[in-house]
Amino acid sequence: MVKVSVIICTYNGASYLAGQLDSLLAQTCPPYELVVQDDGSSDGTWEMLEAFRAAHPGLCIRLFRNPERLGYNRNFLSAVQRAGGDFIACCDQDDLWHPEKLEMLAREIGNAPLVFHNSMLMDNEHRELGLLHARPLPPLIPSLGAVLYPRAYGHQLMFRRELLPVLAAFTHEEVSYDYLIYTVAAAWGALHYVHQPLVWWRRHTQATTYNPQTQKAGRWDGYVRAVEALRQNENRERTRRYFALLQDRLPCRDARIARVVRLLAKGSLTDLLAACRLSLRYNREAVPDVADARTRRLRAFFLPLFFVRDHGRYIIRL
Template sequence: MTSSLPAPPLVSVVMCIYNGERFLKDQIDSILQQTYTNIELVCVDDQSTDRSVAIIQEYQRQDSRVKLFENERNLGFNKNFERGFSLCTGEFIAISDQDDVWHSHKIEDLIFYIGNSLLVYSNSELIDEDGKKLHQNLESSIKHVHDPSYKGFLEYNFVTGHTCLFKRELLQYITPIPKNVLYYDWWIGFTAAYVGKVFYLDKILTQYRLHSNSVIQKLKSSHTDKETEKGKRYAQALSFAEADFVKPKDKKEILNFLRIKLNASKDLFSSTNCYVHLLKNHRQYYPWYKKSFISKLNFIRRQCK
């Protein structure tokens, strides 16, 4: 008597699209050719004006795993991903950019290593717009962290969306995405670290494409003055503190962190208080800082100006 093995869990891959025709085929091909085959590719187009929709429709005719949803108005990347998450039916959800290339075993590896963690993320190598390797990876500039504290996300994000796979249960915490959140993956990283565990898989599983037309690259290169950027990050951290799932004692911790930094420029006592507090907690606040400890001391000093 033979018994059939249960089907592996469905993985929903969310790809949000906006005028991505140039690189779209490379990315879709790399997803559909994964060694882990029980997937659905949820494509959400945010009012593209190029051939993006037509390209996805071509794939739909060839592969039933490809699903296309078109927004009636432009939502922007945060809300577009939020809509994409709501359309997923899988037990696991993976995030895809529209212009990268995945290694063929990416999903298989992430599924294997997630274990009892809520989210797993990995490393990526950088390529240029022609697909040429730049001999750098995401860890060239920041340190990726295994099982980080939520406090590690108050200043910076090191969980990049396109490297992530998470369990469906995380959706109840990450949606809706608060309006003051700068980047959806920053919010996901903070939330996953707070309500569960985050596993870092030290493998390069994606070729991450850098090019001038990337939405994220445009945002990062926009001419925003330091005070405006500081205000936006302050508002985002407030959103973290005010999340429904954050316990009162942790909300108090976040607000105290913000108060200390906000008051640091008032006088020497406040500046010193800020420096001492950040130094005392530097392993939790700045686990992603990659340079020497002396450099970190100078970095902390600059945070208290």
């Protein structure tokens, strides 16, 4: 029997939590356990969780309440360490899961360290807004491209517990937990992707990852903003600190990944451009989802700059 631990981190989520919990109960492959770690809710979330556990004595539900606020990322990074299953799936407090999510991911992970899926965006009235990954990604995501540009959020992930000892070194860091898990897994090997949307991902102004500008860029606007990001010192410093954090803790099985991490950990313009050239040299692995060679090479060269532009805004707290 597949043992999947579902990790839920809550904070004042009473308005939407019931729907998420109901969708977990509907899974065709029931979770081995639900590990719920609350970050000091004051809106009745904790009482809802206690009532849910009492109503479902046949399901292993382990509730934990932080004595002090950890924040979104540290809450998840500490909570995953409590998992007892062979696989770990992260769960937001305000989404809805497809009934076959756990079953499909447990089947599709194969020998990969991590599998992630597509998601359907929805609003507060449950109206579908479109796919998160509108353009299909390849079913196998090479390690180099995954490290250079993480592209999955926490609710999309299922990973092997073998990653936990590495992740334990980051428990107290103010770093984006989902991109960290994605990057650590990618350093171990290629990742698997399922294009079918397996979560209805709620987009509202209270959502931690809400960003109304995400889909508004034109064809060339992204490249222009990537160049402009080189002048954004805070973005570059966050990028540098993130990779410096990884440098001595990431078990890289590929020398190219170790090299690009070292370059980005230095963070100078010269080092950034060296990372761009490395990505260009291995463009098929850096950008596996683009068939046109000219476009692929262009995107590959810019990939480290895209990281600065996008993830440099928030990936680690300065």
